[in-house]
Amino acid sequence: MIYKYLTGILTLILALNLLFSCNNKLSVQTMQYATIGQKLYVQHCQNCHGAKGEGLGKLYPPLTDQKFLEENRDKLACIVKNGMAGEIVVNGEKFNQAMPGVPSLTNIDVAYVLTYITTYFGNSTTHFTQEEVIQMLKDCR
Amino acid sequence: MKKIVGLASFTLFAGLLFQSCDNTERKLPILGEATVEKKMVDGKEVIDSIYPTIPDFKFLNQDSVYITQDFFKDKIYVANFFFTHCPSICPTMQRNLLKAYEKYKNNPKIAFLSHSIDFKYDQPHVLKDYANKLGIDNDQWQFVMGSKADIYGISEKYLVYTKEDASVPGGYDHSGYLVIIDPERRLRGAYDGTNDEQVTKLLEDLDVILNEYR
Numbered sequence: 001m002i003y004k005y006l007t008g009i010l011t012l013i014l015a016l017n018l019l020f021s022c023n024n025k026l027s028v029q030t031m032q033y034a035t036i037g038q039k040l041y042v043q044h045c046q047n048c049h050g051a052k053g054e055g056l057g058k059l060y061p062p063l064t065d066q067k068f069l070e071e072n073r074d075k076l077a078c079i080v081k082n083g084m085a086g087e088i089v090v091n092g093e094k095f096n097q098a099m100p101g102v103p104s105l106t107n108i109d110v111a112y113v114l115t116y117i118t119t120y121f122g123n124s125t126t127h128f129t130q131e132e133v134i135q136m137l138k139d140c141r
Numbered sequence: 142m143k144k145i146v147g148l149a150s151f152t153l154f155a156g157l158l159f160q161s162c163d164n165t166e167r168k169l170p171i172l173g174e175a176t177v178e179k180k181m182v183d184g185k186e187v188i189d190s191i192y193p194t195i196p197d198f199k200f201l202n203q204d205s206v207y208i209t210q211d212f213f214k215d216k217i218y219v220a221n222f223f224f225t226h227c228p229s230i231c232p233t234m235q236r237n238l239l240k241a242y243e244k245y246k247n248n249p250k251i252a253f254l255s256h257s258i259d260f261k262y263d264q265p266h267v268l269k270d271y272a273n274k275l276g277i278d279n280d281q282w283q284f285v286m287g288s289k290a291d292i293y294g295i296s297e298k299y300l301v302y303t304k305e306d307a308s309v310p311g312g313y314d315h316s317g318y319l320v321i322i323d324p325e326r327r328l329r330g331a332y333d334g335t336n337d338e339q340v341t342k343l344l345e346d347l348d349v350i351l352n353e354y355r
Contacts, residue, residue, distance in 0.1 A: 046233075047228070047229060047230065047231075047232045047233050048228075048232040050236065056232055056235070056236050056239075056275070057239075057274050057275045057276040058273075058274040058275075058276070059232070059271070059274040059275055060232065097274070098226070100228050100310075
């Protein structure tokens with residue numbers, strides 16, 4: 001009887017561990033950044049890019065293209081703050097719709113929202129720091 | 142064994158009874174304030190309620206063709222107001238209306254009508270490009286433009302608030318309602334197109350009204 005009970009508990013622990021294992025890679029600080037970032041995402045980005053970063057048809061690109069996020073990591077702060085225009089290729093599809101920026105976001109806000117996007121929709125395990133964002137914004141074209 | 146079969150068939154029968162009740166009896170309300178009209182039928186005075194209806198209209202669509210109320214003859218349609226470069230509620234509203242479009246695609250009794258409130262920018266080719274990118278590949282969903290007076294005027298008939306306002310993002314303020322219009326051009330439902338629960342209700346209610354006009 002006790003044996004059965006123990007096996008049950010063990011299975012439960014294993015299951016819970018599996019369930020949360022993807023979050024284990026993230027540090028507490030990264031998790032905090034992502035949580036605050038989610039609120040900003042809902043407010044400023046979700047209308048177009050969707051609750052799961054899925055985008056909308058060929059109007060608004062998804063934010064789930066891992067390669068795009070990695071290759072353009074240094075440009076992301078400028079895109080969020082100042083918007084962008086012109087053709088881009090995301091997940092193999094062409095998109096060409098001007099995106100308005102959110103100039104009202106502070107540097108730390110940009111770090112929060114980018115941390116949320118790159119860890120939840122992408123597979124990044126680190127957060128953007130405020131210093132990093134300041135540096136990126138200096139080099140906006 | 143006999144008992145179980147009996148119970149099962151009773152449950153089934155009761156279930157069917159309730160189901161048929163539900164389908165035939167639930168009807169969507171008619172929205173708007175009715176005016177009461179007295180008229181004589183067979184020498185007797187009869188009181189008739191007249192509900193507001195959508196007036197005649199003529200707007201240019203995404204194929205540069207004029208669309209009138211005749212396009213929606215004998216159809217139930219869902220109308221809304223948006224603009225193509227709207228940064229606020231429109232993408233969510235259109236994403237949700239797209240769910241209805243996909244559910245009822247190729248159903249000749251259901252259509253969709255999106256009015257652009259950006260009479261300056263949303264020319265037919267802009268609307269066409271938008272429709273294509275949204276994934277609309279038939280004429281079941283019409284995207285139309287018109288003069289400011291015509292579009293803003295008809296939005297009131299759909300009980301949707303629209304206003305040109307330089308102080309809001311995108312320059313136009315409006316509410317995100319999705320409105321069901323029946324084949325008699327009456328308003329039968331209004332749903333917040335940015336609220337998931339309301340959109341689920343819209344999909345259910347479209348089934349209900351389809352049943353009414355079978």
